[in-house]
Amino acid sequence: MEEAVEDAGGTLSSTLFELCARAVNANMETLEQEVWGLPAVILQGILPLMNIYYLERIEQAAVKKGLSTQSIWCKLWNDVMKSKPSRFGTVTCWRKKFLEAFFHNVLRGILDVSSDRRLNDQRFSPLVHSSRHVSELTISNKQQGVSELTPTVLESLAQSVETLKFLHLRSSDPATQRSLRSLLHRLIHHGQVNKVSLLSWPSPDTNLLVLILSISAGFWKKHRNYPCAFCSKKTSSSSSECFQASKIETDLQQNASTTDPPDMHSRHRTEEAVGNQSASLSLQPLNISQNVVTGLSETNSAEETRTPILRLSRSPHSRKVTCQNSKLPSTASGSKVASTSRKNLKSGLECPGSSRSEPDDLYDFVFSVPTMGEEKALDICNRSKESAKGKPSDLDAAPSLEEVSSMEERSIGVPSLESAHHFRSVRALNLHNIPLTVSSCRILCHLLCSWVSLERLTMAYNDLGANIFHVVEALSALSRCPGCCLGVLSMSDFTAYVPTLNLAHTILTTFPSLQLLSLSYDLENHTEKEKSEENLAEFTDHRLKQLDIRFPQDPLRAEHLISVLKASASLSELSLDNATFSCQEDLRCVLRTLAEYNPALRRLSFHDMKLTDTHNEIVLLLKNCSLEEVKFSFCRLFEKDTEEFLAQFISALKRKPSVKILKLCGNRLGNEGLVALADLYSPDSLSSIHYLDVSSNCIKPDGLLQFARKLEGCGKIKLRHLSLSQNLLDRDPMMAQEALHSLEGVCCVVSDTWASAQAFAEHVSVM
Secondary structure, three states, rough: OOOHHHHHHHOOOOOOOOHHHHHHHHHHHHHHHHHHHOOOHHHHHHHHHHOEEEEHHHHHHHHOOOOOOOHHHHHHHHHHHOOOOOOOEEEEHHHHHHHHHHHHHHHHHOOOHHOOOOOOOOOOHHHHHOOOOOOOOEEEEOOOOOOHOHHHHHHHHHOOOOOEEEEOOOOOOOOHHHHHHHHHHHHOOOOOOOOEEOOOOOOOOOOHHHHHHHOOOOOOOOOOOOOOHHHHHHOOOOOHHHHHHHHHHHHHHHHOOOOOOOHHHHHHHHHHHHHHHHOOOOOOEOOOOOOOOOOOOOOOOOHHHHHHHHOOOOOOOOOOOOOOOOOOOOHOOOOOOOOOOOHHHHHHHOOOOOOOOOOOHHHHHOOOOOOHHHHHHHHHHHHHHHHOOOOOOOOOOOHHHHHHHHHHHOOOOEOOOOEEEOOOOOOEEEEEOOOOHHHHHHHHHHHHOOOOOOEEEEEOOOOOOHHHHHHHHHHHHHOOOOOOOOEEEEEEEEOOOOOOHHHHHHHHHHOOOOOEEEEEEEEEEOHHHHHOOOOOOOOOOOOOOOEEOOOOOOOOOOOHHHHHHHHHOOEEEEEOOOOOOHHHHHHHHHHHHHHHHOOOOEEEEEEOOOOOHHHHHHHHHHOOOOOOOEEEEOOOOOOOOHHHHHHHHHHHHOOOOOOOEEEEEOOOOOHHHHHHHHHHOOOOOOOOOOEEOOHHHHOOOHHHHHHHHHOOOOOOOOEEHHHHOOOOHHHHHHHHHHHHHHHHHHOOOEEEOOOOHHHHHHHHOOO
C-alpha cells in the first residue's frame, strides 16, 4: 500500500512540476528575472517549454549554470523547418541556425508564427528578435518582405549581416525598390556587409542590377529632401538637417531599446521617414571614356602597344558581338529595354500585392512574353550573333557594339564618379549565372575602374563573349588606382573567347600582386590561326600563390604555361583540369618546370590529363616539391609499366612525410596496386598520409581483403580516411563486407552500393 502511494506520489509530483513549469512559462513577462535565478535542475525542466523568444533571451543564464539549449533548438529545427540543413554534421550553433532561417521564412511570408505556440508571442516582433542572428541575408524573387523591414530591424541587421545574397531576382514595384535602396545603403555603407553575391538571375532587370552594383561599389547620390540619418550625422551643414537626422536617429534608438511592439502609426511614420532617406539615388547616364574601356578596333595600334589587354587574339567580327548568349529582361521584370517607350514601360510593371510568393510566380518568370520593343532588340541581337558566327547577314544593318550599348543605356544610368558620394564598398563580389549584355557589362566596368576596396571578384557563366575585353581592361584601369587591393580573381564560362593562357598572361601582367587566379572554360571560340599568331612576351615575377585552370578541349601551348610557372616562384597551389598537349614531351617539360621553379608547391591537382608516359617526371616532382596534398584523378597514371613505376612512386612517398592527402581516383590501380599502397604504412615508412582516395580503380573484394590484412600487420598506422567509392566490390559482397569490417577498426571507410554491372551496361549503351 505504501509503495502504491509512493508511485502515485511520484506521478503526482511529475505532473505538478509540469503544471508549475507551464504556469511559469505563461507568466514569463513578470517572472523572467526570477526564472533566470532558479537552480539548474529546475531550469532544465522549464527550458523545453519556453517559446523561442524567452529561450533565446535566457541563453547566457543557462550557459552560466552549465546547461545547453542546443538539443532544444535542434528539435525546433526538425519540428518547424522540417528539412535537413546543408552540411548537417557541421552545425556548430543550432540557435543561430534556427533563428537565421526563421527570420528569412517570416520575411518571405512562408511561415505562419501563429501556427505554433513556440513561435508566437504578442510581446515580441519575430523579425526584430531574430535579426541579430542573421549573418547572411538572402533576398529572392520580388524582394518579398523588404518593404516590411522597420528601422529597428534594419538597425539590427546592420550590426550582424556580413553577406548579402540575391537569388532568382525579379523586378518589383517602385516602393519595394525604394525600400531595397534604403536597405542596401544602410547595410553596405553604414553596416558590416563585405560580400555581395548575385546568383541565378537568367534575365536581369538592368535597372535593378545597376542599383545593386552601384551601391555595392560605394556610390550614393545624396538628396537634401530625404537625408540619411547616418550621412547627415557626418556631413550635414545646416541646422535643420542636423535636427531632422538627430530626430530620426533618436527614434531608431528608442525602437531598438524596447521589445514591446511600437505604436502602429508611429512605426509607419518612422519607416516612411527612413524609407524616404534612400529614395535619392539619382543615376547619371553612362559615358565611359576611351582611356578606360576602349572599342575593339583593329586599327588602334598605338592603344595596342600601351594596353596589355589588346595583345589578346580577337575575332575580326568582335565589333559585331553585342548580345551573345544573353537574354533580354522579360515583361514581368519591368525593365527598360531598347526603344520601349515610357508608356509601354509603365504598363509592363508588375506590382505585387503582398509579400507572399504567389503560386504562379514561377510560371510568370519562365514564360514571360516580350513587348514589341523587346522583340525588336532581340532581333537585333540575333542578327548580331549571326554576324559574329560568320553566317550570311546584312552587315550594314547589324549594329556596332557602341550602337547597341547606347540603345540600352538611354533609360539606364550609373552614378557619376565625380558627383556621387563615395562610401566604403564591399570587398567581395560574386556574379554567378548573371548574363551580362553589352550595356550591363560596361556598367560593371564603369564601376570596377575605381572600386579600390574590391579584394575578390568572381564572375561565372555571364555569357561575356567579346565583353571579356571590357572587363579585363577595366581591371587594368583598377590596377592603376592607388590603394587597389584585388587579390582574388575567378572567371568561368562555357566558352572562352580568347585562349585561356593568353588571358592568364594578360591578367597576371596587369595584376602582379594577384594571389589567386582561377579560369574555367569548356569550349574555345577562336581559330587556330588566332591562337598561334602571337608569342606572348615574358613577364617579371609576380606574387601568385594559387592557380586553377580548367582548359577547353583544344591543345594548349606548353611554352605559355611554362612561362607562367617560371614567373610564379610563390606558387603553393596548382590545379590543372583537362590540360591537353600536342605531345607528351610538352607535358614532361611542364612537370620538369614545376619541379625546378616551384619548390614551394604544397597542393597539386591534375584532373583528366594523360600522365601515362610521364613517370620519371612525376617521381621528380614528388621529390623536389614541398607537397602536402597530391591529387591525380582520371589521369591513367598506372596504365602501363605499372609494377616498376608503382615501386618508384611508393618509394618517393615513403620518404615524403609532408604529404598528408593522396587522391588517386580513376587511375586503373587494380588489386595489385592497392595492395602495394599498403607499404606506405610499413614500419620503415616516413609517410604521414592520413587521407587516401582510391575510388574508381577497378578494385575487387579479394584485393581489398588483402589490403586490409596487410594493414593489420603494420601495427598502429596514420591512415584515418579511406575512400573506396565506385569500385567492383559488388562482385563478392560477403568478401567485401569482411574486408570493410577489418578496415573499420583502422580508419573511417567511405564506400557505396555501386552496381558495377549496371554502370558498365549504361556506359556501353551510350558508346
